[in-house]
Amino acid sequence: MQDDLKDLKRNEAGIALVLGILKQRFGEKFNSSQSIRQQHTHTTTYLRSQLPDGVVWPQSTQEVSEIVSVCAEHKVPIIPFGTGTSLEGGVNAPAGGICIDLQEMDAIVAVNSEDFDATVQAGVTREALNEHLRDQGLFFAVDPGANASLGGMASTRASGTNAVRYGTMRENVISLTVVMADGQIIKTANRASKSSTGYDLTRLMVGSEGTLGVITELTLKLHGIPEAISAGSCSFPSVEAACNTTIMAMQSGIPMARIELMDADIVACVNEYSKLDLPVKPLLLLEFHGSESAVKEQAKAFGEIAAEFGGEAFQWAEKTEERNRLWAARHSAYWALKAKVGDKGLLTTDICVPISRLAECVTLTQQDISEAGLYGPIVGHVGDGNFHAAMCVDLNNDEEISKVEAIAQRMAMRALEMDGTCSGEHGIGQGKIKFMAIEHGAGADIMAAIKTALDPDNIMNPGKIIPV
Secondary structure, X not given: OHHHOOOOOOOHHHHHHHHHHHHHHHHHHEEOOHHHHHHOOOOOOOOOOOOOOEEEOOOOHXXXXXXXXXXXXXXXXXXXXXXXXXXXXXXXXXXXXXXXEOOOXXXXXXXXXXXXXXXXXXXXXXXXXXXXXXXXXXXXXXXXXXXXXXXXXXXXXXXXXXXXXXXXXXXXXXXXXXXXXXXXXXXXXXXXXXXXXOOOHHHHHOOOOOOOEEEEEEEEEOEEOOOEEEEEEEEOOOHHHHHHHHHHHHHOOOOEEEEEEEOHHHHHHHHXXXXXXXXXXXXXXXXXXXXXXXXXXXXXXXXXXXXHOOOEEEXXXXXXXXXXXXXXXXXXXXXXXXXXXXXXXXXXXEEEOOHHHHHHHXXXXXXXXXXXXXXXXXXXXXXXXXXXXXXXEOOOOHHHHHHHXXXXXXXXXXXXXXXXXXXXXXXXXXXXHHHHHHHHOHHHHHHHHHHHHHOOOOOEOOOOOOOO
């Protein structure tokens, strides 16, 4: 996929000037060593690393503005970096430039418990925010699994296990502070719960992957910690049966907080990695939030539906330790698979379809992987029609890489044919640029026009989302 992009030209003279300026200005907060630059390009995929020329660690919005202003003056690319958990080459530097690592911008600026919101710097991670909120009876709901930075989560429009009830980053970001391509600082909205004043700049920036500006602060929606939480697991004879159970439960109006699919292959990996003894069959992991009585009613109703589709070994975990163990195992599924395949690489790709087409889409994807003779377990946030395939590939075997890319392309095209999307939550980065015009038609040209208007020199994370 990376080879489908034309190489962007390096501005050697501008880069040399900016490296000198930033080294003098930021001292130890600037680094251009090979090892540090390499660390700031890993993408948890097979995509080849493309290194920046230097990395700088600002501690305030004003410092980010200074860095961007210098880069803008000399037309040098800027690549924002959170924790490096993006999955489509979003932190690669195809034309070199300066990586702005926001991890030291980790202050929790304010918590407005009466208004159920909090303002944080972009480097704060979701786990750090929830640890801070715990004693106030509040939590931030978006949980992509990785302990990602909240700025990065907004940039990629992250989602996760709780999205079926609480929504994605799109629904949970109230306002952003953003440094634009010329160094100007803007605030996209105030803290009011709604507004009808002009263009929605917040939603424009959420999901822009650093191509329009650098997010430095966020105001986020919070939720009250539920009175009761119950988690459980249920095994099924097939992935199709598990998907159909999900569809029926959603159509029945059962308010699930989480419903996650793991196929038999990934269950086996998770059992070995996390020392569990789950039945090695397609599995749904569930969680219900609410009052004690409501949680029990929801669990009972789901159990009755699951039984209709052959669900068995229904087990509930009401103790916090048991729930945490189940969800920790789910969140470690990628690393469990990585441990199994050793030196092989993983191409992790996701799509999202209307929930009525979910079972069909997952089944056809399994067939594609099997017919190619590849190993590619499937997991998914199936409550909103989103699933992931993690296909194993020998990085030195061009034939295997071609097979994996062909399957990923078929998955994306199949999702679009079903009126879905080529990426439910991984974003576009470098890996899925080719599908943007197919999915959005003339809308992709409008996106390119916005990009050009806001970033005329194409310095903001170039080579991502939209070809310019």
